[in-house]
Amino acid sequence: MFLVLFGGGDINIAVVGATGIVGTKIIECLLRLNVLPDRLYLFASKKSDGMRVVFMGKELFIEELCPENISGKHIDIAFFAAGGTVAKSYVHHFLKAGAVVIDNSSAFRLQKGVPLVVPEVNPSDLKLHSGIIANPNCSTIMLMPVLSMLDRLYGVKRCVVATYQAVSGAGAKGLEDLRLGEMGFAAKNSPISLYSNCLPQIGEISPNGYSEEENKIIFESKKILHNSNLRITATAVRVACFNCHSQAVNVELRKKYDDNRLIGQLLNLKGVCLKQSDKSFFVPTTIDADDNFDIFIGRVRRDVSKRNALSFWLVFDNLLKGAALNAVQIAKYLIDNKLL
Amino acid sequence: MFLVLFGGGDINIAVVGATGIVGTKIIECLLRLNVLPDRLYLFASKKSDGMRVVFMGKELFIEELCPENISGKHIDIAFFAAGGTVAKSYVHHFLKAGAVVIDNSSAFRLQKGVPLVVPEVNPSDLKLHSGIIANPNCSTIMLMPVLSMLDRLYGVKRCVVATYQAVSGAGAKGLEDLRLGEMGFAAKNSPISLYSNCLPQIGEISPNGYSEEENKIIFESKKILHNSNLRITATAVRVACFNCHSQAVNVELRKKYDDNRLIGQLLNLKGVCLKQSDKSFFVPTTIDADDNFDIFIGRVRRDVSKRNALSFWLVFDNLLKGAALNAVQIAKYLIDNKLL
Numbered sequence: 001m002f003l004v005l006f007g008g009g010d011i012n013i014a015v016v017g018a019t020g021i022v023g024t025k026i027i028e029c030l031l032r033l034n035v036l037p038d039r040l041y042l043f044a045s046k047k048s049d050g051m052r053v054v055f056m057g058k059e060l061f062i063e064e065l066c067p068e069n070i071s072g073k074h075i076d077i078a079f080f081a082a083g084g085t086v087a088k089s090y091v092h093h094f095l096k097a098g099a100v101v102i103d104n105s106s107a108f109r110l111q112k113g114v115p116l117v118v119p120e121v122n123p124s125d126l127k128l129h130s131g132i133i134a135n136p137n138c139s140t141i142m143l144m145p146v147l148s149m150l151d152r153l154y155g156v157k158r159c160v161v162a163t164y165q166a167v168s169g170a171g172a173k174g175l176e177d178l179r180l181g182e183m184g185f186a187a188k189n190s191p192i193s194l195y196s197n198c199l200p201q202i203g204e205i206s207p208n209g210y211s212e213e214e215n216k217i218i219f220e221s222k223k224i225l226h227n228s229n230l231r232i233t234a235t236a237v238r239v240a241c242f243n244c245h246s247q248a249v250n251v252e253l254r255k256k257y258d259d260n261r262l263i264g265q266l267l268n269l270k271g272v273c274l275k276q277s278d279k280s281f282f283v284p285t286t287i288d289a290d291d292n293f294d295i296f297i298g299r300v301r302r303d304v305s306k307r308n309a310l311s312f313w314l315v316f317d318n319l320l321k322g323a324a325l326n327a328v329q330i331a332k333y334l335i336d337n338k339l340l
Numbered sequence: 341m342f343l344v345l346f347g348g349g350d351i352n353i354a355v356v357g358a359t360g361i362v363g364t365k366i367i368e369c370l371l372r373l374n375v376l377p378d379r380l381y382l383f384a385s386k387k388s389d390g391m392r393v394v395f396m397g398k399e400l401f402i403e404e405l406c407p408e409n410i411s412g413k414h415i416d417i418a419f420f421a422a423g424g425t426v427a428k429s430y431v432h433h434f435l436k437a438g439a440v441v442i443d444n445s446s447a448f449r450l451q452k453g454v455p456l457v458v459p460e461v462n463p464s465d466l467k468l469h470s471g472i473i474a475n476p477n478c479s480t481i482m483l484m485p486v487l488s489m490l491d492r493l494y495g496v497k498r499c500v501v502a503t504y505q506a507v508s509g510a511g512a513k514g515l516e517d518l519r520l521g522e523m524g525f526a527a528k529n530s531p532i533s534l535y536s537n538c539l540p541q542i543g544e545i546s547p548n549g550y551s552e553e554e555n556k557i558i559f560e561s562k563k564i565l566h567n568s569n570l571r572i573t574a575t576a577v578r579v580a581c582f583n584c585h586s587q588a589v590n591v592e593l594r595k596k597y598d599d600n601r602l603i604g605q606l607l608n609l610k611g612v613c614l615k616q617s618d619k620s621f622f623v624p625t626t627i628d629a630d631d632n633f634d635i636f637i638g639r640v641r642r643d644v645s646k647r648n649a650l651s652f653w654l655v656f657d658n659l660l661k662g663a664a665l666n667a668v669q670i671a672k673y674l675i676d677n678k679l680l
Binding site: 158159160162164166182191192193196197198199200201204205208209210218231232233235237239240241242243246248250278280281283284285286287298299300301302303304305306309311313315 | 498499500502504506522531532533536537538539540541544545548549550558571572573575577579580581582583586588590618620621623624625626627638639640641642643644645646649651653655
């Protein structure tokens with residue numbers, strides 16, 4: 001074990017799954033958001049044991065995730081980025097060590113008493129936590145700030161979403177498969193290669209006919225917006241992008257809206273960046289979103305098929321705001337509001 | 341000039357834009373559909389003049405498209421695959437040469453008196469032609485067989501489409517740009533590289549806020565289905581696929597539908613292939629559709645957000661059924677029904 005005193009803060013932070021694609025982004029976001037731990041503990045599976053990470057100019061060793069390595073430590077915040085199975089097995093060890101757990105998996109998201117939070121949307125839900133806080137699914141997070149504003153100001157009657165999701169959402173294995181495809185090889189980790197392809201299934205198909213990813217968007221949105229009657233349907237599709245998810249969204253509103261006023265409301269939305277003008281091809285794409293904290297919105301237009309409806313396009317960095325950044329923003333809110 | 345007598349049929353066929361990505365597919369489809377010309381004339385721009393194509397074991401020269409090369413020839417069917425400007429300038433020369441023109445561009449699609457035809461959907465519109473027949477936009481063609489069936493049997497209340505369109509839809513230049521992107525270079529022909537990206541604008545933005553491609557889907561669908569009140573909205577997106585377009589479609593129906601009965605109706609739909617089962621990842625993708633004549637449908641499921649609504653996924657070869665095949669099917673119908 002290797003402890004580093006940073007002296008930058010007075011809390012101890014742990015990252016579980018620290019060598020994964022989201023775990024490393026969480027460490028990056030701690031720095032970028034100035035959430036500086038006194039001590040930073042990095043956990044991963046046995047195969048990463050002993051690996052080293054440089055954080056704030058100091059070398060940290062990765063520790064194997066096992067009960068012995070957790071016990072005896074005092075931890076204030078534990079970020080989990082290691083999937084649902086690991087979360088279910090290890091969360092209680094970290095709770096015992098004094099931590100509030102912010103879990104990136106779907107294990108606890110729909111559990112009663114577990115806040116599911118996008119800090120720009122429902123931060124006050126954090127006040128009710130009992131140790132575990134769930135980070136929503138990436139595709140849910142992307143939609144929430146805009147949909148929440150529309151629901152608050154106009155009432156959302158129905159929302160139809162189609163996603164365009166990058167392979168980084170499937171972790172390092174997704175990236176590997178797309179790279180293999182580019183080199184002319186078959187995918188190693190996925191039944192269907194994403195190279196030059198679109199795969200209209202993410203996760204298993206559930207009894208309601210929707211995929212797991214689609215059901216996450218549907219049911220997590222209802223919880224975050226505190227609106228169990230929210231009418232929302234989704235098609236979740238993996239596309240041949242390395243990073244950054246996009247969405248084509250259509251929303252029917254209950255009330256009339258004024259086009260210019262709506263644009264103004266979008267411009268004022270925290271964490272959202274409008275990219276739209278008369279200039280041709282001035283539209284947001286993954287090139288804008290990559291490594292950026294904002295959710296980009298563009299192609300906002302009045303629906304020709306239905307009164308009081310609109311369509312728009314969203315794109316964001318699924319590893320940042322879709323995972324690591326949102327988790328660290330939750331931590332920052334907890335610290336700033338003394339909710340640990 | 342180089343004439344080849346095939347003796348396989350008794351009509352003379354011309355292909356304008358014969359060296360392009362759609363033109364060459366038209367020549368291929370003539371063979372695959374056994375629409376065998378007596379004489380086949382191949383036209384292209386000056387830069388292809390003198391190029392040779394092998395058709396049915398015989399060598400054909402490409403002729404420059406100019407009035408002198410058309411006059412004096414008797415032509416029964418002229419396929420245009422050369423864009424709207426060329427179509428507008430040259431169609432009348434081919435009409436004078438006795439041809440029925442089947443144009444793949446958008447130049448005449450919404451013109452009164454010009455049939456806009458998907459042969460499985462509205463073949464009888466061909467009876468009213470006055471020399472020019474328009475081949476619909478690829479994304480419109482893909483949607484029509486299923487949407488037409490749903491409208492006929494259940495009444496379509498509203499349709500929301502999001503497209504995932506391959507770069508081959510932008511011709512050889514689109515393919516070149518994506519290949520350049522894979523090699524780490526910027527796009528040469530497009531303002532934004534499609535490599536590892538999704539571009540939510542195809543064509544210019546129109547005054548109604550929709551892109552040209554989106555308006556094609558909207559207005560061509562109304563004409564083909566003879567339903568000017570059809571409620572349909574679309575988001576058209578170019579993705580990093582070399583070939584084959586996909587669509588995520590949501591349709592609200594006026595009448596109730598039975599799930600199993602609907603599956604049966606889809607199974608019976610001509611030109612449409614259902615790929616759906618309980619098996620995971622048994623979904624249609626570009627791998628199924630590439631070089632295939634059928635429109636594939638999968639992920640058919642009851643909408644959880646609205647009664648009598650459903651979602652599904654479509655994928656097809658945009659160069660075949662989306663362009664060349666549909667055009668040659670139109671020609672075959674004209675020949676078989678003595679409509680030349």
